[in-house]
Structures are given as structure tokens and as C-alpha cells.
Amino acid sequence: MLIGDVARRSGVSTRMLRHYDALGLVRPTGRTAGGYREYSAEDVRRIFHVESLRSLGLSLKQIGRALEDPAFTPSALVGDLIRWTEERLAREQELLERLRAIDTSAPAGWQDVLRIVALMRELDSTSAARRNQAVLAGSEGAPVPAELLARAVLDESDPHVAGALRWALARSDGDGRAVLGAGTRSEDVAVRRRAVLAITEMPGAPGAAAVLEGALGDADATVRRHAALALGRQGVTAAVPELVGMVVEGSNDVEAAEVLGALSREPGCAERITAALADALAAPAADSATRIRLTQALVELEGAPAQEVLHHLTRDDDPAVALVATALAGVIEERPPDVP
Template sequence: MEWLRIGEVARRTGLTHRTLRHYDDLGLLVPSGRSGGDYRLYAPEDLDRLLAIQHLKSLGMGLDEIGRALDDPGFDASQALERHVALVEGRIAAEQELLDRLHRLREASGSWEEVLDAIALTERLRHPDAWVRFRAALEAPTAAPLADLLDVLRGEPEPGVREVVTWAIVQHGPEALDAVVAGLADDDPAVRRQFAHVLGKMADPAAVPALVGLLGDEPEVAAKAAFGLGQVGGPDAVAALTGMLGSGVSGVRATVVTALGGLGAAAVEAVLGRLGSASATARADAAEVLGALADERSVPGLAGLLADPEEDVRITALMALGAIGGAEAAAAIVSVRGAEGRTGAVARRLAP
């Protein structure tokens, strides 16, 4: 058997004498022999173990863990690898975040003074004190890199800070739209809801398709998207909202009704078209919207609902006619004063 002294092992492997002695002290790589002068002597199987140590070390494993892996028959390799996968993924994410930040600084800055100012602003946006974060977004909305503002918005716990960061993002204008739309793909519904809120604040017609795509999302996200469509307005927003009448949970329905009610005369014709829906819930919601719009063009359609088979629809139509007012609406209300049940009672209360 060929024995190798520590110097030869160091020469062949590139490791230092100190490293090999350290492995020996730890019991990780104990030489199989000793010379008469008490020099360490390494056998071929020692070199095989050293190779295994180096391979495992290249995976990021610590020396203690490597020792257990080589000496403990019950050592679970899959769990160890899973731990190291998570650690490496975390390091990669951190490095990617750093790289993204460097790119943003490079694009936004022309001098070291500007770089330092941008770093200081970013640090203030992430300060533990909510008031500091609030002031940072408020005082320098367009100086703050858009990507930093979006990152802050994703994790901001304070409603007041979220609102001023939203305002700061809106100040970046059309360039922010694509970045905000991309944020709607986030797995967290709270983040999707917040980004839908930003799109509503932008009031850009280009945001309508993205908001429409959220109407089938979880209720809190769908409701915020409906609210945003009401803020943006326009024919496409009206069409999407009228299509939602009678749909979804009560919170979403209420938001759709409120959003349409705030769109004024532009929504009247589309909502009138929903009075003939096969869904009683949609007919009632449409009637409620028309009452909020208070447009006299709605009176004939609402009067037709006073003969609806569903009492809730009749009652909602009566309330809408009362909100609109005028002679024609009053005549429609009077026509059902003699009806039985709640319909007649409401008509008698509303009749002039």
C-alpha cells in the first residue's frame, strides 16, 4: 500500500497543511497511519474520503454535517439536500434583489451624490417607523424608483403608508401601468387587491382589461377591481360592470352597483338593458343602479318592473322611481298603490 505524507496530499489536492490538520483535529479525516517520526500518513482510502469531503463541501454543507453524512448510516441525504436547496434559493433571491437594485440605481443616477440620495430614499421607504416611510413617499414621489415603491407596497402593513405609496406610484404616470399590471399576477390576494386599487387611482383606460380580468378573482379582489372600473369609467368599464350585475357575493354586487351608480348618464342605456335579465337578482341590481343614476330615461323601464313576479324586484323598482321623481315616476308609483303586501305598502308610502 502506498502511503502519502501530508505534504504530498497537500500538493495533490491543493489543500493547505493547516486545513488537513484541522480535518484531523475534528475527526473528519484522520490519517490511517503514522510514521516512526509521528508524521501523518494517508492511505488511498483516506484520499477517497477526502474527495467525498470536498464534493459535499462544494454543495455548501458544513464540516459537522459532512462528518455526519459520511459516518452516520441513518443520515437522511434528501432532507439535507432540501435544506441546502432552500439556503441556496434564498441566497440567489438576495443576490437577484441586489442586482435589481444596482440596475435601478444605474438607470436613475448620474453621479455618486445622486446614488447616495437614491440609497438614502430607499432606506427611508423601508424604515421601521411608519411615519418615516410615509414622509419618504410623500416628499419625493417621483425620485423614488418605481420598482422600490412597488416592493414597498407589496409588504406595507400600515394603511396610511400604503395610500401615500399608491399616490407616489400614480405620480410616475403611464410608465407605471405595465409594472402595476404585472403585479396582479402575485400569489397573494392582498397584493392583487392593492395593485387593483392603484390601477383605479391611475384612472387610465388602458387599465380596464387588467381590472376586468380580476372580476372573477377572490371576492375582496373582485370588489376592488369593480371599484377601480368605476373610477376609470368609459364604455368598456360600463360594459364589464353591467355584465356583473347580479353576480358574485353580496360585497362584490354592492360594489358593482355603487361603481355603476357613480358613472352618470354614460351608464344608463347599458343598465336599462339589464332590466330584462332572466336573473331576478340582476334585475333588482339594475333597478338599484338606475335609482342612483336618477335619470328620467329610466322611468319606463322601471315602471315595467312593477309587474315583476319577484317582490324584491318590484320593491327596488319602486324605490328607484321614488329617487328619480317627476310626474311620470309618480304616476307609475300610484298605479300600484292598491297592490297587496309590501309592494302596495311601499307604493303608498312613496306616493305623493
């Protein structure tokens, strides 16, 4: 079969067939009396073999190795293809996200596009100082896309740069909540922590409270604590169990106690918080240090129920608890009536 016939039947151009011949991939086994290339049925099958491998993304050099090297197994080839494809898709996904960030910013001209691209390049720097400088410099110019800032927050491991990014995001006009919300569902606990911390610094964002309430069920204690403190400050009583748990564990217990005190001013909430603290005080596993922290938390609460529990603790079997309760009860009694 002459080269023109092969090209028509295989869909491979005569130019490519000659290139395959020059590379040694598919050399016609025969020649006509006039010196023209003549392909056998086996040659045609090899052409289709080459085209199949090309469709998987292999280079011609890789195809030549696959066809000629007995040690080049299909499993190794497929494994390499999977890795190359995953890397390519990751690059394309990153490009897509950057294009969306630019599109979200509604650039008025090429100067805006170039400014955002320059910021993206700086945020990819290996230098934390350069990344931090880029965030601060970007915030002084035209608005930076909130989606871009939110994605950078999720990726940033340096605490100083992360703080600058959260600050810039909180004061941006856009909405990075969707990106941050997706971050709270990441398999990477570090990403979830960054996402929740960023959301706590933009409490007025639509839907932020709902995302934080979902974070109360996170497997990671740090994520739950960030969410509980932020929700408690917003008057969301769903945070009470986690806040009480923080007092028990001694993790940001002073801050948690203050938030519980503010929540106790919500209608019908004081008795619930007092009961939760009393239950924790009576728990068999509560040691002296834990019970002292719980006793100290009681003094932050509004209402007679908390004061009753506190006075009861002045006669506690643990001398240290009784001493702390007695001192705090005295402080409460000395408060002016209008002081909470």
C-alpha cells in the same frame, strides 16, 4: 501517499489538507519514518467526500457532524440545504431588485444612491409611522424610482402607508406598471388587491386598461370590483357585467350605479345596460332589497328604454319596489330636458 501527491491528485491544497487534519475531518492514517503525513486510499476517498459536501454549501463543522454522527441522516441534511439555499436566493433576489431600482433611477451621483438606499432601509422598518414618513419625505426630494415604489406597494399591509405609496407612485415620472402587472398575477390575493388598487389610481399609464380588463376575470370579488369601477369610469363597456353584479350584491352599489349611468351615455351602451338590469330584476333569486337597488340604478341611466322599465316597475307585484319606482319616475319627469 504523501500530502503533496494527495494535493496534486485531489485538487485540495496542502494548506487545506493540514486544516482538515487539525479539525479531525481527514487525518492521515500513517506517518513515514521521517514523520511526514501518509494518506491511505480510504483517506483520499474521505477527502473527496468532504469536498463533495463542501460543494453543497455545508460548513466544515456541519461536514464533521455529517461524517461522524450516525443520527445525522442524508434526508435531514438535504432538507436543511434546501432551506438555506432558498433563504440565500431570496436575499439575493431582494438585492437584485434593489440594484435594479437604483439603476432605473439613473443616479447622477453617490448622493442619489445613498438617498434611495436610505429610503429602502426606512421602508423595511417595522414601524408603519416611519415607513409613512419615509414615503412622504422621499416624494419631496429627487424623484423616487417608480419600480421601487411599486414593489413597496405590493408589500405594504398598512392601509395608510399603502395610500401614501400609491399617491407617490401615481405622481412619479417612472413606470411601475410592469411590477404592478406582475402583482395582479400573484398567488397571494392580498398582493393582487394592492396591485389592482394601485393601477386604478394611475389610469393614464400605458397598458393599465389592459391589465384591469384581465383583472375582471380574477377569482377574488374585491379585485374584480376595483377593476370594474376603474374601467367603467374610463368608458370600457367590458366592466358592465361586474358593475351590475355589484348592484345585485349590494357591494359599492351606489358607486357602481353611478358608473353605469356614465357608461349609458356611450353610444349603444344604454340599451345593453338596461337589458342587464332588467334581467337581474327578473331573476328568481332576486329578493325585494336586491330589486330595489336595481330599480334605483335604473334612474341613473340615459335613454327611453330605462324609463320604460322604470314605469313598468311602478305596477310591480312587490309593493316596496312599486313605491320606489313610482317615486323615481316622478323625479325623472320633473327633470329639465337638458339635465341627464
